[in-house]
Amino acid sequence: MKSQTSDCIKIPPGFWAGLHQLGIDAYDLARKARLPLTISSEPIVTSAQYFAIWQAYSDLIGETAKGIIKLATVFETAKYPPTVLATYHARDYRDALNRMARYKQLCPPEVLRITEAGELCTIELEWLHIEEPGPPMLIGITLACLLELGRRGTGQPLTARSVEFSHAMGDVQVLEAYFGCPIRIGGKYNRLTLDRRDLDRPFVSYNEELLEILTPALNRSLDDQQRSRxxxxxxxxxxxxxxxxxxxxxxxxxxxxxxxxxxxxxxxxxxxxxxxxxxxxxxxxxxxxxxxxxxxxxxxxxxxxxxxxxxxxxxxxxxxxxxxxxxxxxxxxxxxx
Known part of the structure; x- marks a missing residue:
């Protein structure tokens, strides 16, 4: 829904640092994506450019599943933007996921929909621009980072109950080893299902003072954005x-x-x-x-x-x-x- 958000997406500097750690030069990625070579120094891109960047990373890394796991695990927490950094210092996993879903509204095009029912918590990835679904690499990275959030925050080797992808994601065995659960390919949704009990796990990285600084600023930004709609x-x-x-x-x-x-x-x-x-x-x-x-x-x-x-x-x-x-x-x- 283009009317709901400006077509502007911020790419954090940590993204380029993560690519560098994987041996991928920002210039090479820009050339592959057919974007200006200054893209790494210009953090605001359009949805089309954003998707092109992720497709270029997928092409350069070679194997989708391995590319997902490599980038999700190499990305340093301290280099995340404030919208994501706040989630790593939440009180517990549930608080972190809810903050992630809320602040995702500040950085389209993806949307997280969280549902708790019975013993399960399901997180579905949706797109604001339904006619332009994101590339498989971006989908996989998004769901992997949600699990990575729980692992880093709690300090525990959490596993998912199940993961579903709508498109092929490369070596399924690699993904199953990372998520610790069966992977379904070719489903109707892109979603991560967790054990609901894990949501109560406290975060060892909980930082009340930092949240008191970040939360009001992020809420103001979100309110300003919502008032424009x-x-x-x-x-x-x-x-x-x-x-x-x-x-x-x-x-x-x-x-x-x-x-x-x-x-x-x-x-x-x-x-x-x-x-x-x-x-x-x-x-x-x-x-x-x-x-x-x-x-x-x-x-x-x-x-x-x-x-x-x-x-x-x-x-x-x-x-x-x-x-x-x-x-x-x-x-x-x-x-x-």
Whole structure:
């Protein structure tokens, strides 16, 4: 969703230092990515440039799985930017992950969605720009760094319960040895599943004084960024992330935005819209996107946009498009919808 964030991504200096430790010169990577050779001294890049950098690293390192593990483990904690550094000094693993998910909003294009249920904690990686999924190397690095965060913070050799990738990631055995669990390739999601009990583990690197310095500054930056977006945009973005999870009421969305139901309703009214209208828009837009993908069954489309039964979805879709989902899919096959 390009309307929600400026297309500006900060690359920390530690990234280039990590590449240097792996024997990769910044100039070589820039040439491979077909970017200016000054890219390492200009920390702000676009999403397209960001993805090109990660693809170039993947090409230069040669093997995706080994490249993931090498960079995730060689990166020095002290060289992380403040948004990430704060997570390494959190109170415990849960606090660290929640901070990571929150502050990720300051550095798109990836988004982390954390769900705790039963004995498991699942972290899904999503993209703000759905039509531009990140390269496999970036996906793998992101999930590996989440586990690395827990290992370094707790000082314990934590393992995952399972890991799922939507695309091929190279040598699966290398990844299974690192994550300590089975790796599934070719799934619908990119996600890391942890033992929920591990989230209670305290961080040996907990630093209350440092957090008191970093947290207010990061929260102000996040608040400034959020104020630059319309409330309607933020609500619809949250709804699209939550359609299949059952969190479709205004109270849940208001909580995620750290405001009361009444305040959210008032702001939406001021923007000449309503929660119900935005929910309908979110479902309609996501339905079109999912139906444009012939690999997704129509029954699954209904579930993915929050309908408990297929008939309700069919009725709604007829109101939106004046046609059935199957006819719409046939008519729009092969087109960019």
């Amino acid at each position: 319309s409330t309607a945009e933020m609500v619809k973005w949250i709804l699209k992330r939550s359609l299949s999870g059952g969190r479709l009421d205004i109270h849940a969305v208001a909580m995620e935005l750290s405001m009361s139901d009444r305040t959210l309703q008032r702001r939406l009214t001021d923007e000449n819209t309503s929660f119900k209208h935005l929910l309908t828009q979110a479902r309609h837009e996501q339905a079109r996107e999912y139906l444009a993908d012939p690999t997704i069954d129509i029954k699954e489309v209904a579930f993915l946009i929050g309908y408990e039964d297929q008939n309700s979805f069919y009725r709604a879709f007829r109101l939106w498009e004046g046609d059935t989902p199957s006819n719409w899919r046939t008519e729009h096959a092969g087109t960019n919808c």
